[in-house]
Amino acid sequence: MSSRTAPLRRSDRPPNRALAEALFALSEQEEPGDRRIALLKAGYAVFDTTGDGRRAAHSKAPDWLRPLIDQLAACAGEDALDAAVQRLSTGSRTRRRVTREGYLCHSEMMATLATGPTELHPDRMRGAAHWHTTDSDGKTALESMARACQRRGFAWSMVTDHSRGLEVASGLDQEGLRLQLKRINRWNRRFGEDHRVFQGLEIEVLEDGTLDVPHGERLEVECVVAAVHRLFDPDRDQTERLIRAISTPGVHVLAHPRARHFHHRPGLRARWEVVFAACAEHGVAVEINGFPRRQDLDWDLARLAVDAGCDFLLASDAHAPKHLEFDAYASAIAMKAEIPRERILNVMHADEFEAWLAGR
Ligand SMILES: [Zn+2]
Ligand SMILES: [Zn+2]
Incomplete structure (x- = not known):
């Protein structure tokens, strides 16, 4: 097996705070409605857990959202995650980010x-x-x-x-x-x-x-x-x-x-x-x-x-x-x-x- 296909170690995955922020940021790309709410719920599930963020997001996610969660959670670190969010974003930079700064997510707490x-x-x-x-x-x-x-x-x-x-x-x-x-x-x-x-x-x-x-x-x-x-x-x-x-x-x-x-x-x-x-x-x-x-x-x-x-x-x-x-x-x-x-x-x-x- 080549190193490129080796599974990510837990420590290489984005931390829960970054995964949650990615889901929040993507929620802001959506018009008000079910999609936005699903992304928000998944974001909060990650923000509020010290366990596996991906699993927490899955627990709150409808079927259509799960592949996206997997894609984000598989990013090798925060830079890769940011890049993925940029690729998936259609609009301008997220506006509410400032209202999420200076908080501890559960795992940081x-x-x-x-x-x-x-x-x-x-x-x-x-x-x-x-x-x-x-x-x-x-x-x-x-x-x-x-x-x-x-x-x-x-x-x-x-x-x-x-x-x-x-x-x-x-x-x-x-x-x-x-x-x-x-x-x-x-x-x-x-x-x-x-x-x-x-x-x-x-x-x-x-x-x-x-x-x-x-x-x-x-x-x-x-x-x-x-x-x-x-x-x-x-x-x-x-x-x-x-x-x-x-x-x-x-x-x-x-x-x-x-x-x-x-x-x-x-x-x-x-x-x-x-x-x-x-x-x-x-x-x-x-x-x-x-x-x-x-x-x-x-x-x-x-x-x-x-x-x-x-x-x-x-x-x-x-x-x-x-x-x-x-x-x-x-x-x-x-x-x-x-x-x-x-x-x-x-x-x-x-x-x-x-x-x-x-x-x-
Ligand atoms: Zn009060
Ligand atoms: Zn009070």
């Missing part, structure tokens, strides 16, 4: 965890922050989410459902917050010694930087998490909006600061060194959101926040128990940004975290 400092590993965190329940847009009741955090070995966790303001209709109003607090207190009386639950609230930052909830209501929760979910105007610098939110008395955390979304939007434009300086000045922790489609902050901006002197909260943004494992992406980003362990609030014991919240 796993590789980072395997090689990064163990002190930043998810197993070494004591608290699980930022999860949702059926009280807002989560899929699971509070007690089940708390139980899942406890099972994962955390000593404490923090629910952060959405508040009901002008912008979020499905969130918690004042009465809902009080009812939730009763359930949290009941949990903590029974299980708090082993797993303490804190009550946070994720509040919308409006276009002018004010928060979408009255001041008095905000103060009733233990942790106020400010976040942008809409009005991303890419032409407008959002520095002032964010600074107004950060400097609002009682705010503890700035969640997913860029509000970016994989493949959909690049996120807010701001003078980030100014934003992070304000976080450090006001003692507002910067969240590293591990939800795979968010990964917000990315490691470059997280590094900038380290340099500004910020503290960090690693978060899964779980909307179901299974999502709690997304904290692994937050840890991987923290590793890549070289965040010092002592700057991460999740390493605190429950009583230390309680004191941090009360001190704000």
Whole structure:
């Protein structure tokens, strides 16, 4: 057998990130419809696996797509794969590529965890922050989410459902917050010694930087998490909006600061060194959101926040128990940004975290 026909070794094949990107890029060559969706699904299947990318893509692919996947997966390395995508492309260069840069695919995340400092590993965190329940847009009741955090070995966790303001209709109003607090207190009386639950609230930052909830209501929760979910105007610098939110008395955390979304939007434009300086000045922790489609902050901006002197909260943004494992992406980003362990609030014991919240 000649060397030209020898099967490729696994290590010669394009990595999952490149194979996924090829499928995403080719999806953009298609008109909206079934073909585009099939390519996208196959791309996501590769992006979200640490196993064999080709096999993952096949598992989601209709018959017509499989030969193309095989052709891409058989490329000898990334350059050959790029060339194949160019050959198969009919239009101009892909436009959305920028919305996919600065994210870790699953295999890169796993590789980072395997090689990064163990002190930043998810197993070494004591608290699980930022999860949702059926009280807002989560899929699971509070007690089940708390139980899942406890099972994962955390000593404490923090629910952060959405508040009901002008912008979020499905969130918690004042009465809902009080009812939730009763359930949290009941949990903590029974299980708090082993797993303490804190009550946070994720509040919308409006276009002018004010928060979408009255001041008095905000103060009733233990942790106020400010976040942008809409009005991303890419032409407008959002520095002032964010600074107004950060400097609002009682705010503890700035969640997913860029509000970016994989493949959909690049996120807010701001003078980030100014934003992070304000976080450090006001003692507002910067969240590293591990939800795979968010990964917000990315490691470059997280590094900038380290340099500004910020503290960090690693978060899964779980909307179901299974999502709690997304904290692994937050840890991987923290590793890549070289965040010092002592700057991460999740390493605190429950009583230390309680004191941090009360001190704000
Ligand atoms: Zn959010
Ligand atoms: Zn959230």
